[in-house]
């Protein structure tokens with residue numbers, strides 16, 4: 069089969085291949101680094117950071133569902149300073165792009181974190197305005213265009229030359245409305261989708277399975293929603309998209325790229341198979357080769373709608 073050029077350019081950040089690992093599903097890479105060389109990936113999106121360390125929500129906070137999981141982890145993390153001091157130097161040993169993912173309680177907190185991370189030299193900042201599992205900030209920013217725009221402007225004005233990618237929530241009526249507001253506010257890229265709000269009930273105890281009652285649904289069950297939303301957003305904005313949601317194999321990544329994504333993140337599938345991201349990369353390369361494409365980026369936006 070002919071060689072495929074797997075490199076892609078996401079808002080000025082060149083990656084050797086389009087495969088990123090999704091925030092919150094890869095920790096800071098240390099555990100997965102025992103399975104494979106992290107330099108095999110295009111990018112690593114680190115676990116969601118907050119200004120100060122967070123314990124997260126009480127357990128149980130993960131539950132299985134048909135073809136997916138529900139989680140209410142609630143942004144457990146050591147805080148942005150500990151990331152910069154202890155985790156970033158570890159990730160920097162690898163030839164891989166490092167994307168920091170941040171969540172704030174106020175627009176000002178997003179600004180402070182961006183300044184610290186830009187100073188520390190991350191390759192990109194992913195602004196999470198869509199976490200369904202935290203009360204403060206969280207989902208509210210991702211469901212209201214004017215708040216999403218305010219957070220985006222604050223992040224951009226404190227991120228220096230580091231590109232800012234805003235992560236969108238699927239828990240909205242019209243995702244394109246938020247996408248446009250964020251693009252107009254200066255975002256360099258968009259990522260989608262975050263988890264879909266869901267709930268499971270134990271019929272023996274009549275209690276919700278998760279201590280927080282509800283959680284975020286991810287995994288293969290959400291792929292068609294992700295493909296639809298990436299397609300809608302790609303038709304509404306000009307900035308590039310990191311697509312994610314339920315990717316488990318090369319074909320899934322190809323669908324997201326055909327829908328309009330420039331790069332693709334693998335998340336929940338890593339829990340079942342730590343090599344999932346590598347397998348997705350290899351599967352995607354084989355699909356591009358089969359189609360006779362010289363560049364994997366030729367897939368982006370190639371869907372032929374009826």
Ligand SMILES: Cc1cc2nc3c(=O)[nH]c(=O)nc-3n(C[C@H](O)[C@H](O)[C@H](O)COP(=O)(O)O)c2cc1C
Nearest residue numbers: 090091092116139196261262286287313314335336
């Ligand atoms: C356990 C868990 C923790 C997550 N933590 C974060 C987070 O900290 N920040 C964030 O933006 N997204 C977080 N996400 C969402 C994922 O990055 C991703 O958007 C979502 O799970 C859909 O992709 P997937 O189906 O491949 O997992 C988390 C998802 C899971 C399952």
